[in-house]
Amino acid sequence: MIAPADRLSIRLTVNGRIIEREISARRSLADFLREDLGLTGTHVGCEHGVCGACTVLVDGESARSCLLFAVQLDGATVTTIEGLTPPEGLSPLQQAFCAAHAMQCGFCTPGMIVATTELLRTNPAPSPGEIREALGGNLCMCTGYVNIVRAVAQAAAALRGGAEETS
Protein backbone atom coordinates (compact mmCIF):
# COMPACT_ATOMS: atom_id res chain seq x y z
CA MET A 1 0.00 0.00 0.00
CA ILE A 2 1.26 3.48 -0.85
CA ALA A 3 1.52 5.80 2.13
CA PRO A 4 0.66 9.49 1.81
CA ALA A 5 3.87 11.51 1.39
CA ASP A 6 4.78 14.73 3.17
CA ARG A 7 7.81 15.46 1.01
CA LEU A 8 8.43 14.58 -2.62
CA SER A 9 11.12 15.09 -5.22
CA ILE A 10 10.24 16.91 -8.40
CA ARG A 11 12.02 17.67 -11.62
CA LEU A 12 10.59 20.35 -13.88
CA THR A 13 11.60 23.04 -16.34
CA VAL A 14 11.13 26.63 -15.23
CA ASN A 15 11.85 29.35 -17.78
CA GLY A 16 14.06 26.95 -19.72
CA ARG A 17 16.06 25.80 -16.70
CA ILE A 18 15.80 22.28 -15.35
CA ILE A 19 15.09 22.33 -11.63
CA GLU A 20 15.27 19.39 -9.23
CA ARG A 21 14.10 19.83 -5.66
CA GLU A 22 12.72 17.93 -2.75
CA ILE A 23 9.76 19.88 -1.46
CA SER A 24 6.85 19.69 0.93
CA ALA A 25 3.78 18.12 -0.68
CA ARG A 26 1.62 21.03 0.47
CA ARG A 27 3.78 23.76 -1.18
CA SER A 28 1.82 25.72 -3.78
CA LEU A 29 3.43 26.37 -7.14
CA ALA A 30 3.22 30.10 -6.40
CA ASP A 31 5.18 29.74 -3.15
CA PHE A 32 7.64 27.36 -4.81
CA LEU A 33 8.35 29.87 -7.57
CA ARG A 34 8.64 32.87 -5.25
CA GLU A 35 10.26 31.46 -2.15
CA ASP A 36 12.26 28.46 -3.35
CA LEU A 37 13.31 29.77 -6.75
CA GLY A 38 13.29 33.50 -5.99
CA LEU A 39 11.06 34.24 -8.99
CA THR A 40 9.08 37.01 -7.30
CA GLY A 41 7.59 38.37 -10.52
CA THR A 42 4.69 35.98 -10.00
CA HIS A 43 2.48 37.90 -7.59
CA VAL A 44 0.21 36.34 -5.02
CA GLY A 45 -2.99 38.28 -4.50
CA CYS A 46 -6.07 36.44 -3.32
CA GLU A 47 -4.60 32.93 -3.02
CA HIS A 48 -7.87 31.35 -4.03
CA GLY A 49 -8.00 31.61 -7.79
CA VAL A 50 -9.97 34.81 -8.21
CA CYS A 51 -7.52 37.64 -8.91
CA GLY A 52 -5.25 36.13 -11.59
CA ALA A 53 -2.09 37.90 -10.34
CA CYS A 54 -0.28 34.54 -9.98
CA THR A 55 -1.06 33.32 -13.52
CA VAL A 56 1.79 31.37 -15.15
CA LEU A 57 2.03 29.14 -18.21
CA VAL A 58 2.08 25.39 -17.54
CA ASP A 59 3.06 23.46 -20.66
CA GLY A 60 2.13 26.60 -22.58
CA GLU A 61 -1.33 27.04 -21.09
CA SER A 62 -2.30 29.65 -18.52
CA ALA A 63 -2.94 28.38 -15.00
CA ARG A 64 -3.29 29.81 -11.52
CA SER A 65 -0.09 29.00 -9.63
CA CYS A 66 -1.88 29.44 -6.29
CA LEU A 67 -4.24 26.56 -7.18
CA LEU A 68 -1.54 24.05 -8.07
CA PHE A 69 0.68 22.12 -5.76
CA ALA A 70 4.28 22.26 -6.90
CA VAL A 71 4.52 18.45 -6.68
CA GLN A 72 1.88 18.23 -9.43
CA LEU A 73 4.32 19.92 -11.80
CA ASP A 74 6.77 17.01 -11.91
CA GLY A 75 7.83 16.73 -15.54
CA ALA A 76 6.06 19.94 -16.58
CA THR A 77 7.34 23.10 -18.23
CA VAL A 78 6.52 26.31 -16.38
CA THR A 79 6.95 29.82 -17.76
CA THR A 80 6.67 32.85 -15.50
CA ILE A 81 6.78 36.56 -16.25
CA GLU A 82 10.58 36.35 -15.92
CA GLY A 83 10.61 33.78 -18.72
CA LEU A 84 8.51 36.04 -20.94
CA THR A 85 10.92 38.94 -20.51
CA PRO A 86 13.77 39.08 -23.04
CA PRO A 87 17.34 39.20 -21.64
CA GLU A 88 17.60 42.77 -22.89
CA GLY A 89 14.71 45.21 -22.90
CA LEU A 90 11.06 44.34 -22.92
CA SER A 91 8.71 42.14 -24.93
CA PRO A 92 6.29 43.87 -27.33
CA LEU A 93 3.49 43.35 -24.81
CA GLN A 94 5.54 44.81 -21.99
CA GLN A 95 6.50 47.78 -24.18
CA ALA A 96 2.87 48.37 -25.05
CA PHE A 97 1.86 48.24 -21.36
CA CYS A 98 4.45 50.99 -20.70
CA ALA A 99 3.48 53.08 -23.71
CA ALA A 100 -0.26 52.89 -23.02
CA HIS A 101 0.11 53.51 -19.26
CA ALA A 102 -1.51 50.13 -18.69
CA MET A 103 -0.32 49.83 -15.10
CA GLN A 104 -0.84 51.87 -12.02
CA CYS A 105 0.44 50.01 -8.97
CA GLY A 106 1.69 47.17 -11.19
CA PHE A 107 0.61 44.35 -8.92
CA CYS A 108 -1.68 42.70 -11.47
CA THR A 109 0.66 43.35 -14.42
CA PRO A 110 2.60 40.04 -14.45
CA GLY A 111 -0.65 38.05 -14.54
CA MET A 112 -2.06 40.35 -17.21
CA ILE A 113 1.06 39.90 -19.38
CA VAL A 114 1.02 36.11 -18.99
CA ALA A 115 -2.70 35.87 -19.82
CA THR A 116 -2.43 38.15 -22.83
CA THR A 117 0.73 36.44 -24.09
CA GLU A 118 -1.40 33.31 -24.34
CA LEU A 119 -4.24 35.25 -25.99
CA LEU A 120 -1.98 36.71 -28.69
CA ARG A 121 -0.46 33.30 -29.41
CA THR A 122 -3.86 31.85 -30.18
CA ASN A 123 -5.52 34.99 -31.56
CA PRO A 124 -3.13 37.49 -33.15
CA ALA A 125 -5.88 40.01 -33.91
CA PRO A 126 -8.29 40.02 -30.95
CA SER A 127 -11.20 42.46 -30.82
CA PRO A 128 -11.54 44.64 -27.71
CA GLY A 129 -14.34 42.28 -26.63
CA GLU A 130 -12.10 39.24 -27.01
CA ILE A 131 -9.33 40.98 -25.04
CA ARG A 132 -11.78 41.74 -22.24
CA GLU A 133 -13.02 38.16 -22.22
CA ALA A 134 -9.46 36.77 -22.10
CA LEU A 135 -8.71 39.08 -19.16
CA GLY A 136 -11.95 38.21 -17.34
CA GLY A 137 -9.95 36.21 -14.82
CA ASN A 138 -7.45 38.97 -14.05
CA LEU A 139 -8.40 41.73 -11.63
CA CYS A 140 -6.85 45.19 -11.60
CA MET A 141 -7.78 46.71 -8.28
CA CYS A 142 -6.65 50.13 -9.59
CA THR A 143 -9.37 49.60 -12.24
CA GLY A 144 -7.05 50.56 -15.08
CA TYR A 145 -8.74 48.23 -17.54
CA VAL A 146 -9.23 50.69 -20.42
CA ASN A 147 -5.51 51.24 -20.88
CA ILE A 148 -4.78 47.54 -20.42
CA VAL A 149 -7.16 46.62 -23.25
CA ARG A 150 -5.59 49.38 -25.36
CA ALA A 151 -2.08 48.10 -24.63
CA VAL A 152 -2.97 44.55 -25.66
CA ALA A 153 -4.50 45.82 -28.92
CA GLN A 154 -1.37 47.89 -29.60
CA ALA A 155 0.91 44.96 -28.88
CA ALA A 156 -1.17 42.75 -31.16
CA ALA A 157 -0.82 45.30 -33.96
CA ALA A 158 2.93 45.61 -33.36
CA LEU A 159 3.34 41.84 -33.39
CA ARG A 160 1.43 41.61 -36.65
CA GLY A 161 3.98 44.09 -37.98
CA GLY A 162 1.30 46.48 -39.13
CA ALA A 163 1.08 50.19 -38.45
CA GLU A 164 -2.65 49.98 -37.67
CA GLU A 165 -4.06 52.48 -35.23
CA THR A 166 -5.80 50.56 -32.50
CA SER A 167 -6.79 53.16 -29.96
Next chain:
Amino acid sequence: MELLAAADHDGKILAGGQSLVPMLNLRLVRPAVLIDLNGVPGLDHITPSPAGGLSIGALVRHAALAASAPVIERAPLLAEAARHVGHPAIRHRGTLGGSLAHADPAAELPAALVALDAELVLHGPRGSRTIRASDFFRGLMTTALAPDEILIEIHVPPHGPGWGFAEVVRRAGDFALAGVVALVGRRAGSSGRSESARLVGFGVGDRPARFVAAEEILTSAGGDPSAAVARVASAAAEASDPPEDVHASADYRRHLAAVLTEEAVSQALTRLDGARPA
Protein backbone atom coordinates in the same frame (compact mmCIF):
# COMPACT_ATOMS: atom_id res chain seq x y z
CA MET B 1 -9.09 3.43 -4.09
CA GLU B 2 -6.87 1.96 -1.44
CA LEU B 3 -5.61 5.39 -0.40
CA LEU B 4 -9.14 6.72 -0.21
CA ALA B 5 -10.28 3.80 1.93
CA ALA B 6 -7.23 4.16 4.18
CA ALA B 7 -7.99 7.84 4.66
CA ASP B 8 -11.10 6.71 6.54
CA HIS B 9 -13.54 9.45 5.43
CA ASP B 10 -10.85 12.10 5.83
CA GLY B 11 -9.48 12.01 2.28
CA LYS B 12 -10.30 14.27 -0.64
CA ILE B 13 -9.85 13.55 -4.33
CA LEU B 14 -7.95 16.24 -6.22
CA ALA B 15 -8.78 16.54 -9.92
CA GLY B 16 -8.33 19.99 -11.48
CA GLY B 17 -8.27 21.68 -8.11
CA GLN B 18 -10.08 24.81 -9.28
CA SER B 19 -12.72 24.52 -6.56
CA LEU B 20 -11.08 22.26 -3.99
CA VAL B 21 -7.79 24.17 -3.70
CA PRO B 22 -9.50 27.55 -3.04
CA MET B 23 -11.46 25.78 -0.29
CA LEU B 24 -8.23 24.32 1.11
CA ASN B 25 -6.50 27.69 0.94
CA LEU B 26 -9.38 29.29 2.83
CA ARG B 27 -9.31 26.36 5.29
CA LEU B 28 -12.96 25.65 4.51
CA VAL B 29 -11.99 21.99 4.11
CA ARG B 30 -9.06 20.40 5.90
CA PRO B 31 -8.73 16.78 4.79
CA ALA B 32 -5.94 14.71 6.33
CA VAL B 33 -5.06 13.22 2.95
CA LEU B 34 -5.28 14.62 -0.54
CA ILE B 35 -5.27 12.09 -3.38
CA ASP B 36 -4.24 13.48 -6.75
CA LEU B 37 -6.09 11.74 -9.59
CA ASN B 38 -3.97 13.42 -12.24
CA GLY B 39 -1.43 10.61 -12.23
CA VAL B 40 -4.08 7.99 -12.96
CA PRO B 41 -4.01 7.02 -16.64
CA GLY B 42 -7.12 6.44 -18.73
CA LEU B 43 -9.40 9.07 -17.22
CA ASP B 44 -9.04 11.81 -19.82
CA HIS B 45 -10.61 10.22 -22.89
CA ILE B 46 -13.45 11.47 -25.06
CA THR B 47 -14.69 8.39 -26.91
CA PRO B 48 -17.60 8.39 -29.37
CA SER B 49 -19.90 5.47 -28.51
CA PRO B 50 -21.50 3.22 -31.13
CA ALA B 51 -24.96 4.46 -30.10
CA GLY B 52 -24.06 7.98 -31.20
CA GLY B 53 -23.20 9.37 -27.78
CA LEU B 54 -19.95 9.92 -25.93
CA SER B 55 -18.01 8.36 -23.09
CA ILE B 56 -16.03 11.04 -21.32
CA GLY B 57 -13.37 10.44 -18.68
CA ALA B 58 -13.74 12.32 -15.42
CA LEU B 59 -10.39 14.09 -15.88
CA VAL B 60 -11.27 15.76 -19.19
CA ARG B 61 -10.54 19.48 -18.79
CA HIS B 62 -13.17 22.07 -19.67
CA ALA B 63 -10.95 23.50 -22.43
CA ALA B 64 -10.63 20.05 -24.03
CA LEU B 65 -14.38 19.44 -23.75
CA ALA B 66 -15.20 22.79 -25.37
CA ALA B 67 -12.77 22.22 -28.25
CA SER B 68 -13.48 18.51 -28.88
CA ALA B 69 -14.81 17.80 -32.37
CA PRO B 70 -16.89 14.76 -31.28
CA VAL B 71 -18.43 16.78 -28.43
CA ILE B 72 -19.27 19.71 -30.73
CA GLU B 73 -20.81 17.27 -33.22
CA ARG B 74 -22.71 14.96 -30.87
CA ALA B 75 -23.45 17.09 -27.82
CA PRO B 76 -23.02 20.76 -28.78
CA LEU B 77 -24.93 21.80 -25.67
CA LEU B 78 -22.17 20.28 -23.53
CA ALA B 79 -19.42 22.07 -25.48
CA GLU B 80 -21.30 25.35 -25.09
CA ALA B 81 -21.69 24.81 -21.34
CA ALA B 82 -17.94 24.05 -21.03
CA ARG B 83 -17.09 27.29 -22.84
CA HIS B 84 -18.95 29.19 -20.12
CA VAL B 85 -17.06 27.67 -17.18
CA GLY B 86 -14.66 30.10 -15.52
CA HIS B 87 -11.82 31.89 -17.25
CA PRO B 88 -9.25 30.42 -19.67
CA ALA B 89 -6.79 29.60 -16.87
CA ILE B 90 -9.55 27.76 -14.99
CA ARG B 91 -10.74 25.87 -18.07
CA HIS B 92 -7.19 24.59 -18.66
CA ARG B 93 -7.13 22.84 -15.29
CA GLY B 94 -10.72 22.26 -14.16
CA THR B 95 -12.24 18.88 -15.01
CA LEU B 96 -15.71 17.61 -15.90
CA GLY B 97 -15.65 15.03 -13.10
CA GLY B 98 -14.47 17.61 -10.61
CA SER B 99 -17.23 20.03 -11.50
CA LEU B 100 -19.85 17.29 -11.10
CA ALA B 101 -18.47 15.91 -7.83
CA HIS B 102 -18.15 19.44 -6.42
CA ALA B 103 -21.84 20.04 -7.31
CA ASP B 104 -21.97 23.80 -7.07
CA PRO B 105 -25.63 24.61 -7.77
CA ALA B 106 -24.64 27.60 -9.94
CA ALA B 107 -22.33 25.54 -12.19
CA GLU B 108 -23.08 25.05 -15.88
CA LEU B 109 -21.95 21.45 -16.46
CA PRO B 110 -24.15 19.70 -13.87
CA ALA B 111 -27.23 21.40 -15.35
CA ALA B 112 -26.18 20.47 -18.89
CA LEU B 113 -25.74 16.81 -17.91
CA VAL B 114 -29.12 16.68 -16.17
CA ALA B 115 -30.72 18.15 -19.30
CA LEU B 116 -28.87 15.59 -21.43
CA ASP B 117 -29.94 12.74 -19.12
CA ALA B 118 -26.31 11.65 -18.87
CA GLU B 119 -25.18 8.66 -16.80
CA LEU B 120 -22.34 8.83 -14.32
CA VAL B 121 -20.09 5.87 -13.51
CA LEU B 122 -19.00 5.74 -9.87
CA HIS B 123 -16.24 3.38 -8.84
CA GLY B 124 -15.58 2.12 -5.34
CA PRO B 125 -14.42 -0.87 -3.32
CA ARG B 126 -17.74 -2.62 -4.06
CA GLY B 127 -17.21 -2.21 -7.81
CA SER B 128 -18.74 0.20 -10.28
CA ARG B 129 -22.28 1.52 -10.43
CA THR B 130 -24.04 3.79 -12.89
CA ILE B 131 -26.38 6.56 -11.84
CA ARG B 132 -28.43 9.09 -13.80
CA ALA B 133 -27.27 12.70 -13.51
CA SER B 134 -30.67 13.72 -12.13
CA ASP B 135 -30.24 11.23 -9.25
CA PHE B 136 -26.61 12.18 -8.62
CA PHE B 137 -27.18 15.73 -7.35
CA ARG B 138 -28.69 15.58 -3.87
CA GLY B 139 -28.39 19.16 -2.64
CA LEU B 140 -25.95 22.01 -2.08
CA MET B 141 -22.54 20.52 -2.94
CA THR B 142 -23.94 17.12 -2.06
CA THR B 143 -23.96 14.12 -4.39
CA ALA B 144 -24.69 10.42 -4.39
CA LEU B 145 -20.95 9.65 -4.16
CA ALA B 146 -20.07 7.57 -1.10
CA PRO B 147 -16.95 8.71 0.78
CA ASP B 148 -14.95 5.82 -0.69
CA GLU B 149 -16.18 6.23 -4.28
CA ILE B 150 -14.73 8.12 -7.23
CA LEU B 151 -16.57 9.45 -10.28
CA ILE B 152 -14.67 7.96 -13.22
CA GLU B 153 -16.71 8.32 -16.39
CA ILE B 154 -19.71 10.12 -17.87
CA HIS B 155 -21.92 8.66 -20.60
CA VAL B 156 -23.62 11.33 -22.66
CA PRO B 157 -26.37 10.41 -25.12
CA PRO B 158 -26.44 12.32 -28.40
CA HIS B 159 -28.97 15.10 -28.67
CA GLY B 160 -30.92 16.67 -31.50
CA PRO B 161 -30.60 20.12 -32.97
CA GLY B 162 -33.07 21.79 -30.61
CA TRP B 163 -30.84 23.07 -27.83
CA GLY B 164 -30.42 26.39 -26.06
CA PHE B 165 -28.14 27.81 -23.38
CA ALA B 166 -28.56 31.14 -21.59
CA GLU B 167 -27.04 32.60 -18.45
CA VAL B 168 -26.49 35.94 -16.77
CA VAL B 169 -23.09 36.66 -15.22
CA ARG B 170 -21.69 39.86 -13.79
CA ARG B 171 -18.38 39.26 -15.58
CA ALA B 172 -17.45 36.76 -18.31
CA GLY B 173 -16.42 33.53 -16.61
CA ASP B 174 -18.00 34.15 -13.22
CA PHE B 175 -20.43 31.73 -11.68
CA ALA B 176 -23.81 32.55 -13.14
CA LEU B 177 -26.38 34.51 -11.17
CA ALA B 178 -28.76 32.18 -12.97
CA GLY B 179 -28.84 30.14 -16.14
CA VAL B 180 -31.05 27.78 -18.11
CA VAL B 181 -30.34 24.96 -20.55
CA ALA B 182 -33.05 23.74 -22.89
CA LEU B 183 -33.37 20.64 -25.05
CA VAL B 184 -36.40 20.49 -27.29
CA GLY B 185 -36.99 17.53 -29.56
CA ARG B 186 -39.42 16.26 -32.14
CA ARG B 187 -41.22 13.01 -31.57
CA ALA B 188 -40.18 10.52 -34.20
CA GLY B 189 -42.46 10.64 -37.22
CA SER B 190 -44.25 13.75 -36.01
CA SER B 191 -44.58 16.81 -38.19
CA GLY B 192 -44.95 19.16 -35.25
CA ARG B 193 -41.92 20.31 -33.37
CA SER B 194 -41.70 20.49 -29.59
CA GLU B 195 -42.72 17.03 -28.57
CA SER B 196 -40.16 16.47 -25.90
CA ALA B 197 -38.52 19.02 -23.68
CA ARG B 198 -36.01 19.15 -20.88
CA LEU B 199 -35.50 22.48 -19.17
CA VAL B 200 -32.93 22.74 -16.39
CA GLY B 201 -32.02 25.82 -14.39
CA PHE B 202 -28.80 26.50 -12.49
CA GLY B 203 -28.17 29.06 -9.77
CA VAL B 204 -31.87 28.87 -8.96
CA GLY B 205 -31.91 26.26 -6.19
CA ASP B 206 -29.69 23.92 -4.21
CA ARG B 207 -28.99 21.71 -7.25
CA PRO B 208 -29.69 21.68 -11.01
CA ALA B 209 -33.44 22.26 -11.16
CA ARG B 210 -35.62 20.57 -13.76
CA PHE B 211 -38.60 22.74 -14.62
CA VAL B 212 -41.05 19.87 -15.07
CA ALA B 213 -44.25 21.96 -15.18
CA ALA B 214 -42.65 24.26 -17.74
CA GLU B 215 -41.61 21.24 -19.83
CA GLU B 216 -45.21 19.98 -19.83
CA ILE B 217 -46.58 23.33 -20.98
CA LEU B 218 -44.09 23.30 -23.84
CA THR B 219 -44.77 19.73 -24.94
CA SER B 220 -48.54 20.13 -24.77
CA ALA B 221 -48.48 23.39 -26.74
CA GLY B 222 -49.23 21.70 -30.04
CA GLY B 223 -48.74 23.42 -33.39
CA ASP B 224 -46.87 26.56 -32.43
CA PRO B 225 -44.94 26.15 -29.18
CA SER B 226 -43.36 29.60 -29.51
CA ALA B 227 -46.77 31.03 -28.55
CA ALA B 228 -46.47 29.20 -25.22
CA VAL B 229 -42.98 30.44 -24.38
CA ALA B 230 -44.19 33.17 -22.02
CA ARG B 231 -46.23 30.63 -20.01
CA VAL B 232 -43.28 28.24 -20.01
CA ALA B 233 -41.06 31.01 -18.65
CA SER B 234 -43.38 31.91 -15.80
CA ALA B 235 -43.72 28.23 -14.85
CA ALA B 236 -39.91 28.06 -14.67
CA ALA B 237 -39.80 31.08 -12.38
CA GLU B 238 -42.43 29.51 -10.14
CA ALA B 239 -40.40 26.31 -9.89
CA SER B 240 -37.26 28.23 -8.91
CA ASP B 241 -36.18 28.54 -5.30
CA PRO B 242 -33.09 30.68 -5.69
CA PRO B 243 -30.68 31.79 -2.98
CA GLU B 244 -30.33 35.41 -1.94
CA ASP B 245 -26.84 36.81 -1.49
CA VAL B 246 -24.67 39.85 -2.00
CA HIS B 247 -24.73 39.35 -5.78
CA ALA B 248 -28.47 39.20 -6.35
CA SER B 249 -31.77 38.97 -4.53
CA ALA B 250 -33.90 35.84 -4.79
CA ASP B 251 -36.58 37.85 -6.62
CA TYR B 252 -34.09 39.01 -9.23
CA ARG B 253 -32.84 35.45 -9.77
CA ARG B 254 -36.44 34.25 -10.13
CA HIS B 255 -36.99 36.97 -12.72
CA LEU B 256 -33.82 35.80 -14.49
CA ALA B 257 -35.09 32.21 -14.48
CA ALA B 258 -38.11 33.36 -16.52
CA VAL B 259 -36.14 35.57 -18.91
CA LEU B 260 -33.43 32.95 -19.45
CA THR B 261 -35.96 30.15 -19.95
CA GLU B 262 -37.56 32.22 -22.66
CA GLU B 263 -34.14 32.86 -24.22
CA ALA B 264 -32.97 29.23 -24.04
CA VAL B 265 -36.27 27.82 -25.35
CA SER B 266 -36.32 30.37 -28.19
CA GLN B 267 -32.78 29.37 -29.16
CA ALA B 268 -33.80 25.73 -29.11
CA LEU B 269 -36.91 26.29 -31.24
CA THR B 270 -34.97 28.42 -33.72
CA ARG B 271 -32.31 25.73 -34.09
CA LEU B 272 -35.00 23.09 -34.42
CA ASP B 273 -36.65 25.10 -37.21
CA GLY B 274 -33.33 25.61 -38.96
CA ALA B 275 -32.69 21.87 -38.94
CA ARG B 276 -36.19 20.95 -40.05
CA PRO B 277 -36.26 19.10 -43.34
CA ALA B 278 -38.03 21.20 -45.97
